[in-house]
Amino acid sequence: MDINTNYNVTSIYNNRVSTLNSQLGKDDFLKLLVTQLKNQDPLNPMDDREFIAQLAQFSTLEQMQNMNSSINAIRAINLIGKNIYATITDNNxxxxxxxxxxxxxxxxxxxxxLEVNGIDIPLDAVTAVLE
Structure with missing residues (x-):
């Protein structure tokens, strides 16, 4: 019985190079997990406990991202009607x-x-809030 050991992972590596400066997200995690499953040794497959642990990590990552998005929404909405200080940087x-x-x-x-005096300000650019 012949076993194919010629795995092609260069396409995944090349795609990842273009986004090294950004954060890894849940899509990246899922791609890595699928690649790992696809390229595992059939004579020595991944332990089911490892697989379950990785799925739990994936679920935790997704929930953390959802919670972060909700917190940012609450932060932004709570600023409506308040006076803020913000430092923004233009294209130059x-x-x-x-x-x-x-x-x-x-x-x-x-x-x-946030829109302040007709200027669009990223939420993270706010440096102070006045009541």
Missing amino acids: GNSRTVIGKVDVVYKQNGEYF
Whole structure:
């Protein structure tokens, strides 16, 4: 019986190189798990306890991401009507301070933004909040 030991994992490695500067997400974790299962040695398969532990880690990661998104939504909504200080950086690398009342909160591409005096400010750029 011949066993194929020529595994092709270069495509996964090449895809990962392009996003090394970003955080690993649940999709990356799931891809790694599937690749590991697909390329395991058929004569020495993965221990079922290892597999269950990895699935538990995947579930925990997903719940943490959901909780983080909910916390950011609450943080943003609680700022409506309040005066804030924020430091934003433009495309040229110049920083400036914005002070004013939060009029609108919106979410775009998974990130929350506040509108202050017609200026869009990322939630993470807020440095102080006044009552």
